[in-house]
Amino acid sequence: MTDLSLVRRHVMLGAAGAATLAATVSPPPAAAAVPPQQGANPPRFHRLKIGDVEVTTLLDGAMQGTNENIQRFFPDSRPEEIVPLRARAFAIEAGLHQPVGAYLLNTGRNLALIDCGGHSSFIPTTGGTIAALRAAGYTPEQVDTVLLTHIHPEHALGLSYDGTTRNFPNAEVVVTQIDHQFWTDPSMESRVPQGQRFIEAGRRAIRPYSSGPGGGRIRTVEMREGLEVIPGVFMVPAPGHTPGHVSFRLTSQNQTMLIWGDIAHQMVIQLARPRWRVGVDVDSAMGVESRVRTLEMLAAEGILMGGVHVPWPGFGRVIRDGEGFLYVPRPAQFT
Numbered sequence: 001m002t003d004l005s006l007v008r009r010h011v012m013l014g015a016a017g018a019a020t021l022a023a024t025v026s027p028p029p030a031a032a033a034v035p036p037q038q039g040a041n042p043p044r045f046h047r048l049k050i051g052d053v054e055v056t057t058l059l060d061g062a063m064q065g066t067n068e069n070i071q072r073f074f075p076d077s078r079p080e081e082i083v084p085l086r087a088r089a090f091a092i093e094a095g096l097h098q099p100v101g102a103y104l105l106n107t108g109r110n111l112a113l114i115d116c117g118g119h120s121s122f123i124p125t126t127g128g129t130i131a132a133l134r135a136a137g138y139t140p141e142q143v144d145t146v147l148l149t150h151i152h153p154e155h156a157l158g159l160s161y162d163g164t165t166r167n168f169p170n171a172e173v174v175v176t177q178i179d180h181q182f183w184t185d186p187s188m189e190s191r192v193p194q195g196q197r198f199i200e201a202g203r204r205a206i207r208p209y210s211s212g213p214g215g216g217r218i219r220t221v222e223m224r225e226g227l228e229v230i231p232g233v234f235m236v237p238a239p240g241h242t243p244g245h246v247s248f249r250l251t252s253q254n255q256t257m258l259i260w261g262d263i264a265h266q267m268v269i270q271l272a273r274p275r276w277r278v279g280v281d282v283d284s285a286m287g288v289e290s291r292v293r294t295l296e297m298l299a300a301e302g303i304l305m306g307g308v309h310v311p312w313p314g315f316g317r318v319i320r321d322g323e324g325f326l327y328v329p330r331p332a333q334f335t
C-alpha cells in the first residue's frame with residue numbers, strides 16, 4: 001500500500017478521519033485491513049404488483065457505446081442538442097449507456113418472461129437474467145412462456161447460449177409470425193442494418209426451441225392489436241424497429257402496465273426527440289410512428305410502463321413535455 005492510498009482512505013473517512021491524517025505514516029493494524037473488492041454486481045431483481053400479477057424486473061446487464069455510436073444510432077441528431085438533454089437528466093455525459101432487463105410475470109396461471117436478456121458471447125456485459133431469475137426465487141425450468149418483443153440479441157439470446165441447449169427447457173416461445181419469418185428467411189441478410197452478426201445470433205437463440213429433441217416450442221402469432229398471448233397479457237403492435245416488433249400490455253383487477261422492447265433505447269434522448277430516426281431500425285420511418293403512437297398512448301392513459309432498456313428498477317411513467325415526452329421513474333418501493 002502506498003502512502004498516497006493511505007491518505008485517500010483517511011480522507012474518505014470524513015472529518016474524524018481527517019483528524020487522524022497525521023497518523024498515516026505508520027501502517028494500520030492488521031485487524032483494520034480493508035477487505036478485497038467484490039468485483040461483479042450481484043444478480044438484481046425488483047418486484048411490484050399489477051392487480052393480482054406479480055411483476056419482477058430482472059437486470060440482465062448493460063451495453064456501453066461510444067460517442068461515435070450516437071450518430072450511427074440517431075442519424076438526425078446533432079451533438080449540441082444531445083448535451084443539454086443529458087445535462088437536464090443528470091445522465092452520463094459521454095457515450096451511450098444502455099441498461100438491459102427482462103420482465104417476469106407470475107399471473108397465477110403462467111410464469112412468463114417478456115424477453116430474456118443477452119449473453120456475454122455477443123455483448124460482454126449482458127447475460128445476467130438467469131442468475132437474477134434464480135435470485136428472485138424461481139428456476140428456469142419453471143418458466144412456461146417466453147414472450148419475445150422481437151428477435152434481437154439482447155432480447156432473445158438468453159433463450160440459448162450455445163444454439164442447442166434450451167435455457168428454459170419447458171417454455172413455449174411466443175413471437176410474431178412476421179418477425180419469426182423475417183429472421184429465419186435465408187434471403188434477408190442484406191435487409192438488416194445491423195448485419196450478419198445480428199442475424200446469426202437471433203437464429204442461434206431460437207433454434208433449439210424450433211427443431212431437434214424437444215423442439216416444436218415456437219408459437220408464432222399474428223401481429224394484431226389486443227391479441228391475448230397468454231391470459232391477461234395483450235399485444236400492442238410496434239413495427240419498424242423490426243417488422244414484427246411488439247409491446248405487451250398486462251391487465252389485472254383494473255390495473256394495467258405496458259412493457260416494451262425497443263420503443264426507446266435511450267430514454268433521455270428519445271423521449272425528448274421521439275421523431276429522430278433510429279439507425280438500427282429495419283424501417284426507421286415506421287419505427288418513428290410506432291414510438292410516437294406508443295408514447296402518446298402512455299401519456300394519455302398515465303399508466304405504468306417498463307421496457308428492456310428502461311433504467312433500473314425498470315418501472316415508470318411517460319408524461320408530455322413540450323414537443324416531446326419525459327420519463328418519470330417509479331422509485332423502488334418495498335411495500
Ligand SMILES: [Zn+2]
Nearest residue numbers: 150152241262
Ligand atoms: Zn432491438
